Amino acid sequence: MCGIFGTLNLEIANQASEIFNGLAHRGPDEKGFTIKDNVELYHTRLAIQDLSPAGQQPMHHHGLSIVFNGEIYNHLELREKYQLYAESNSDTKTLLMLFERLGMKMLEELDGMFSFALYDQRQKQLFLARDRAGKKPLYTYQKDKDFAFSSELNTLYQIFKPEIDESSLSAYLYLGYHYRKATPYKAVTELENGHYLKIDTQTGKKEIVKWFDMSTCYLNRSKMSYQVALHELDQKLQTAVKRRLDSSDLDVGSFLSGGIDSGIVTAMAAMHKPSLRTFTVKIEGAYDESLLAQKVADRYKTNHTVVDISFDDLKDDIEKILINYGEPFCDSSAIPSYYVAKAAKKHVTVVLNGDGADELFGGYRRYVPYKYHDFFNAGGFSKIAAQTLLSILPVANEKKSKYNYIYRLLKFASYKDILHQYSSASSDIFVGFENQFLQKPNLTAIYEDLGRINQLHLSPLNKLLLMDFQTILFSGLLPKMDIATMAHSLEGRSPFLAKEIIEFVPGLRDDFKINCLSTKFILRDLGRKYLPAELIDQPKRGFEIPLKNWVDNQLKNIIGDYLFSNNTIYPSLIQKKFVEDLWVRKVKISEERRAKILFDVFALEVWYKNINNTNKKPAFSRTETASTLV
Structure with a gap:
């Protein structure tokens, strides 16, 4: 894992020390810099694959130069497929050779998490790209002819001091996150997942290309039987886990909660790697999942560590934790994520996790009613009925209670506006308090995207799953884990976000995901093969934040x-x-x-x-x- 930074038509080499300092936590092992024509490329390296000097960046090959952040887990398979050869086993080298052979069509072949900048000196073209889910961040700065990019918002701000965008900040307050391209700054945008940016470095002409569209995975409906789907899921997930173990020259550990997502990942990993290091969080005052996690650790004989989090130092750490994000970030589960990453880094540099499973398989309770009713297009009578009931019911205060579940169900059933309804079903922060805003939130992009998804020929459940993949997963959950881990130079790998899983699961039938009241039904069923029975029907908890x-x-x-x-x-x-x-x-x-x-x-x-x-x-x-x- 690494930090990348670069410029076009800017000469800022005299600020290299500031850039390297800003990226150092993403790549503490090495740093590198190059100038090619009017392009400057900076890189800090966390060495995980090919620890030799041949893996250093920026890397060059036949007139191509690249700075790369991430991992390509199937790169050796692609070398064999396209008969590519190099002395270095670096996945970065594989990218350069693939680009030489396929151009940016290579992205469709990659199973990995990545953001990179590749300069083709022959064609005078600069390419910036991100993976399907958006695991690795990439921000761009554009003011007049000046252009720059970075893994870190904090570093872009430090170098360029862009102007604050108050309408974007209002949107953050409303949603609880910056939506997709949005940032707190007028001159800075985030490159979206599944996109690449192509720039002619002589004319400055830019073109954004969507190379991966998650909606096509949902529209590609599978007709396979349940048993065939279960077998295919098992095989694809085993492949994803094994690739993420094999693509490291360092020890790989695994986060292990008492849930099925991390449990299945850990079980599969332990079958390939004896004495796997595993880490479980035990939070003072919250439900203790460590006993369930211990059962998995015992079954697979992992080298297990329970991380006790008391939050005694929270008041001293909270500013540092939040500042790491480079933008306002209010997901309080970032706090235990920070502490568990800090503890894991003492033992390993690479760790597996269960990120993405809930958003792909339907792991949240709020998905259940969408399996049976189209709340996005409900009639006026049901909305009026919900509003009437809400007006006479007491406010729900217990987050995990059945009453709170019913109360929230009525709330999002009562809204006519699709954004109000979606936000109420997910973040639920300022919905209903729109009259408190002095600066109107800039919500145009999310309104358009939600409206477009609502027009697709999909079931209500799949619409909600697609919305979550494009919104809270990309804009909230993945940045949370990326920042929490990289703050400690720890690399997090997510088998559920593998190429084959992302392309396979969305097309499965709804009742494979939600069956009666059971969430992520097929994944729970797969868990019966790998996990103790006590874990299978455990409800979704996540970090229980006080x-x-x-x-x-x-x-x-x-x-x-x-x-x-x-x-x-x-x-x-x-x-x-x-x-x-x-x-x-x-x-x-x-x-x-x-x-x-x-x-x-x-x-x-x-x-x-x-x-x-x-x-x-x-x-x-x-x-x-x-x-x-x-």
Whole structure:
């Protein structure tokens, strides 16, 4: 895993030390730099494949130069298929040879996670590309004729100081993440998953190409029987796991929760690698999955470590954790992800995980009703009925309760607007409080995308799964794990996001995913082959984050200091009175949602003060503090 940076028509080699410092956590082992014509390429390396000097970057081959971040797990298979030969076993070298043979059509062959910049000196063309799911980040900066790209938003900001985009920040507050191409800056965009950018380096002409479209995988409906599908899934997932073990010259470990996703991955990995290192999180005050994880570890005789997370140091670490993202980021599960990655790095440099399984197979409870009813196109009567019931029911406060599930079901059934409905079913932060915004959120892109998906000839369940793949997985969940792991120079690998799995699972019948009330049915069935019986019917939990407790206790003072200082940005975006009323519980809202909104705004302020060069612990000049509002 690595960090990449580059420019076109800019001469900034005198700032190389700043660039390398900004990318160092992504690649602490080596750094490299080259200038070819009007293109500058920078690279920091986390050496995992081909640890010899032949694997160093930028890498050159027959007039081609590349800086590459990621792993191509099937690259040796592709060398054999296309009869490519090189002394180095580097997957980066394979990319250069494949490009020489196939051009950018090579992307369709790759099983891997990647972002890269490839300069063809012969044709004077620069290509930037990302993988199917968007596992590895890539941001571009464009102002007039100046162009740059980077793995890190923080590094782009440090070098170019782009102007803040307030409408994008409002959209972040509303959604809880920056949607797809959006960033906090006017001159910076994110290259989307399954896309590449082609630039003529002489004329500056640019073309964005969508080389992979997830919707085609859903439209390609499978007619195979259940037993055939189960067998195919088993074989494809075994291949994905084995590739991710074999494509490393370092030890590979595995995150192991008490759930079926990481359990199956771990079981398959342990069959290929004796004494596999496994890591389970045990969170103080949350449901303890370590006992279930231990059963898997015992069955496969893994070298198992239980990571106890107490959050005693959270108030000292929270700013550092959030600043790593380079943009406002409010998913509180980033916090335990950070700590477990830190613990795993003490033992391994590469770790497997179960990312993507829930969004592909239907792992969340909210998917169940969409299997049986089209909430996106429900009639007016059902919406009025849902609104009426909500008006007389008490607010749901217990996140995991059956009542909360029913209450949220009524909420997203009550909305006529597709974005309100989708956001209510997923992030559920500012839905219903749109009148509190002073700066209108820029939500055009997500409205258009959700509307387009809703017009596809897909079942309601598959529409929701596709929406989640394109929204919360790409814009929230994958960046969360990428930043959490790379903050500690740890590489995370996701077998469920393998080429063959992504292309196979969407086309399966709905009842293979949701069967009666059972989520990810076929995956649970596969789990019966590999896992102890106690794990199979366990509900989806994920990291059980005590956010309400944090907001009211460990983080109360620091959140209050940030929200009620003189130097805040959120009052230009939303009504400050609304935040003040939330703080003193004058808004009719569940405790869980209150905590989410306050943390959402807090994450914005941590980002804002960081880019304004505040100290780690700001010396606020307060006109009113959190305590004066209690």
